Amino acid sequence: MTHAKVVIIGAGGRLGAALMREYDDKFDITGFNHLQVDLESPDEMRKKLCAIDFGVLINAAAFTNVDLCETERDRAFRINTDAPRILAEICRDKKAKLIHFSTDYVFDGEKRQLYTESDPANPISVYGESKREGEKLVLQTHYQHLVVRVSWVFGPDRSSFIDAVMKRAREQEQVDAIEDKFATPTYTQDIAHALLQLLFNARATGILHFANSGECSWQEYAQWALDCCLSEGIALKTKSVGALKLADMKDWVARRPVYSVLSTAKYSALTGDSPRAWRDAVADYIKRFYSQK
Numbered sequence: 001m002t003h004a005k006v007v008i009i010g011a012g013g014r015l016g017a018a019l020m021r022e023y024d025d026k027f028d029i030t031g032f033n034h035l036q037v038d039l040e041s042p043d044e045m046r047k048k049l050c051a052i053d054f055g056v057l058i059n060a061a062a063f064t065n066v067d068l069c070e071t072e073r074d075r076a077f078r079i080n081t082d083a084p085r086i087l088a089e090i091c092r093d094k095k096a097k098l099i100h101f102s103t104d105y106v107f108d109g110e111k112r113q114l115y116t117e118s119d120p121a122n123p124i125s126v127y128g129e130s131k132r133e134g135e136k137l138v139l140q141t142h143y144q145h146l147v148v149r150v151s152w153v154f155g156p157d158r159s160s161f162i163d164a165v166m167k168r169a170r171e172q173e174q175v176d177a178i179e180d181k182f183a184t185p186t187y188t189q190d191i192a193h194a195l196l197q198l199l200f201n202a203r204a205t206g207i208l209h210f211a212n213s214g215e216c217s218w219q220e221y222a223q224w225a226l227d228c229c230l231s232e233g234i235a236l237k238t239k240s241v242g243a244l245k246l247a248d249m250k251d252w253v254a255r256r257p258v259y260s261v262l263s264t265a266k267y268s269a270l271t272g273d274s275p276r277a278w279r280d281a282v283a284d285y286i287k288r289f290y291s292q293k
């Protein structure tokens, strides 16, 4: 691997921190966390990024709190729409490639079959809308830029659903999760490895879906996490996950797609690689970061 210059925005986030770690020995990496570059400040973005030299910029930063986006709409659009456009322009002017992360929440979930890159987006939340508008502006700015949509991201750098489930199962007798909402858990380490094949691939442009393979409900995801804990000898107060309905989630402000499984056929055609099964990725994560064996 060359020591190409790669910039990562969102270096303190779940995905960004994983990319920083995985690419540390492969590229000449410069990372910026929220404090170092604020995506709500176009002047700061231009000043800091125009001053350095790079061939690829990866944007893993976003306003990711789906419910908060509903009440902070302007902020959601500043971070998820305006900022990616500015990054895309900076990259275009430097003749660098932008790899911008997006989400399965650009879909409304009504298809109930795998979503491909050519399926029409129809977001049903401010988060989804702001991310979709960001995608469009990135791709309009330069034909070589790449938007990578991922789903249900988990990894060691920031707690997510799976970590919350395991914590509850260790501390409480009862753990429940939603049984009627489906997508695919996706491990940050697998995203980092997949992206290695795309960073300098001139054919990797436009929109690309990446997720681990298979699909599940949140309840199945949670149950598998507990099953893995048990095989790793991790003591739990409860071994089985009860069922909740999406309609029971009265505290949620934003609407969420009930089915947002991403097809990775385009990724496989482009790279010759198949993402590993989500169950294997989850098992690997728990073994590596939770097992006491």
Ligand SMILES: NC(=O)c1ccc[n+]([C@@H]2O[C@H](COP(=O)([O-])OP(=O)(O)OC[C@H]3O[C@@H](n4cnc5c(N)ncnc54)[C@H](OP(=O)(O)O)[C@@H]3O)[C@@H](O)[C@H]2O)c1
Pocket (backbone or CB within 6 Å): 010, 011, 012, 013, 014, 015, 016, 033, 034, 035, 037, 038, 039, 040, 059, 060, 061, 062, 063, 064, 079, 101, 102, 103, 104, 105, 131, 149, 150, 151, 152, 153, 154, 158
């Ligand atoms: N998490 C998921 O399940 C999921 C699913 C589908 C798609 N995605 C997409 O995947 C990408 C990575 O998400 P993630 O899971 O790594 O989310 P994350 O852990 O919430 O990371 C987002 C990062 O963006 C930073 N950020 C927020 N506002 C910022 C601002 N104004 N300026 C600079 N940085 C700012 C955050 O910093 P602070 O925390 O310090 O504010 C955080 O480090 C995002 O594009 C997200 O939309 C995530």
